[in-house]
Amino acid sequence: MTTTHPGGARTSMRERATGVTVFAAIMLMIGGILDIMRGIAEIADDDIFVSTRNYVFAFDLTAWGWIHLVLGVLAFVVSFGLFMASTWARVVGVGIAGLVIIANFLSLPYYPVWSIVMITISGFIIWALCVMRKDDAFVPFESPRDM
Numbered sequence: 001m002t003t004t005h006p007g008g009a010r011t012s013m014r015e016r017a018t019g020v021t022v023f024a025a026i027m028l029m030i031g032g033i034l035d036i037m038r039g040i041a042e043i044a045d046d047d048i049f050v051s052t053r054n055y056v057f058a059f060d061l062t063a064w065g066w067i068h069l070v071l072g073v074l075a076f077v078v079s080f081g082l083f084m085a086s087t088w089a090r091v092v093g094v095g096i097a098g099l100v101i102i103a104n105f106l107s108l109p110y111y112p113v114w115s116i117v118m119i120t121i122s123g124f125i126i127w128a129l130c131v132m133r134k135d136d137a138f139v140p141f142e143s144p145r146d147m
Contacts (some may be wrong), residue, residue: 018085024128025082028093031121032075035100038114039069064107071100082129090129097122097129 042065075096081089100122104115 020128020132021082021085021090024093024125025079027121027125027128028075028082028097029079031097031100031118031125032072032077032079034118034121035068035072035075037072038111038118039065039067039072041065042068061110064103064110067103068107071096071103075100090132094126094129097125101126 042061044065075093078089078093078096082093101119104118104122108115
């Protein structure tokens with residue numbers, strides 16, 4: 001016995017999943033660019049950031065700059081994989097966003113408002129990448145007869 005499923009519900013879920021993936025890709029790209037700019041600012045002139053005495057996770061601000069720069073570049077590159085709806089990009093994107101949250105939490109005393117903004121953006125990225133099911137994923141360049 002065969003059952004038929006309405007095609008409209010499947011298309012609606014696919015459109016929603018595509019929209020969430022594009023949202024995550026754009027947010028990861030923006031977060032990456034912002035992290036790159038923060039990293040460059042910390043590397044170029046670390047006197048613009050207030051340094052906190054007796055902070056448990058005290059690192060040199062130039063080291064924080066390199067950490068943020070590398071995470072920003074990785075986030076920017078992975079965002080292009082998300083535009084192609086790659087599964088590897090979803091997994092790596094969640095990992096990169098998690099590392100960005102940790103790095104910004106640890107550098108919270110140096111630049112608190114900016115760190116909170118980046119933690120929030122990364123939280124939305126993780127949510128957007130985890131909410132989509134594999135069955136609803138958009139497959140780029142699929143033929144109309146496959147739908």
